[in-house]
Amino acid sequence: MKYKIAIVDDHVLIANALKSIISNFPQFEVIHISENGLDLQQKLNKESEIPNIVLLDVSMPIMDGFETAQWLKENYPEVLIMALSMQDDDKSLIKMIKNGAKGYMLKNAQPTQLIEGLNNLMERGQFFPDWASSKIITSISGNSTSIESCVDFSEREKEFLKYVTTEMTYKEISEIMYCSPRTVENYRDSLFEKLELKSRVGLAVYAIKNGFSV
Template identity: 65%
Template sequence: MKKTIVIVDDHVLIAKALEGIIDNFNDFEVIYVAENGKDLIQKFEANNAIPDIILLDISMPIMDGFETVLWLQDNHPDIKVMALSMQGDDKSVIKMVKNGAKGYLLKNTHPKDLEEALTRLNKDGYFYPEWASKIILSNLNNHHDADTNIKISEREKEFLKYTVTELSYKEIAEKMFCSPRTVESYRDQLCEKLELKTRVGLAIYAIKNGFAES
């Protein structure tokens, strides 16, 4: 069964062109297009299908990509959000990732690279091209290298190891022989300590600091 995608972009011609490209992919299909975040919310409220993936522009009127991904993180955290924008500056990348985006691509991406990115996003739960990964890791370096007083418990380290997997929080709880509520507590404590907002941010931190390999 193909994974379903919704495109959120206020440029109708670009959205329709993108829809045509994706509908030629073997494993993905576009089910509808929204013009901005508010339009997307209205479509959800009108009982339109909830997609597996959202391709989200950043610069949009009424409700932009930054606001939209925050709303999705709070209301539909299982949807994988891939930013697709003309904006490749550090500030935009970091803000989208911190707000909950699990991938980032530029609009000049080749269709084959888009298909690969969607495949990786669906399989791994996140996808960042090399240039975006460098921005994210550089930001983490700048933020955390100056602070050597962050204390992470052994159980929190174990939780960090699982953040890079496809396991749900309930499945992580089973692996750690604890309740889902306890796992959520580890997540919340780490997000507060590290000043992160999403599992993606925790996963990147885990990879950077070697916890994913333990």
């Protein structure tokens, strides 16, 4: 049995290169390529074949990766989404996870990393870059218990967690929380210690998973 993959990327050369690489993986096959989310919608609405995985470019015209991921989440929740990006951008990662992506890969990845990612997605339901800690992965997979049952948060830390999932900078968060940037950094550092995390991505994913997001 081969797992079916759909590629959504407005760069024809990249899409065809991905298809060529995947053709060397015996357990996977590319069933179609779309130029954007709208093109994918039309193909899925017309065809009976539903992919197991959608390799989804984040930045596209007409209907980008964020909108497409949200649409897939609502209409084809069984489809696993692997976001593709040119940069290791925290904001894009956080937003794609909020919109339903179960994986995230940079476009400069090696073929060995691509097959590893695809296999992990099918076998474990997720694949994220090394800079996403194991605790983040556990949270995304749904195997962790609620944060509040494990950690004692202050009300201000809970408020900060809501804003950390947005695209606001720490300075902008401090303004909306009516405190200094240094105070916001203190909330961040306190949460890093309590949750044993090292990045804003980690805090954001925990917040999303546990209902703290705005």
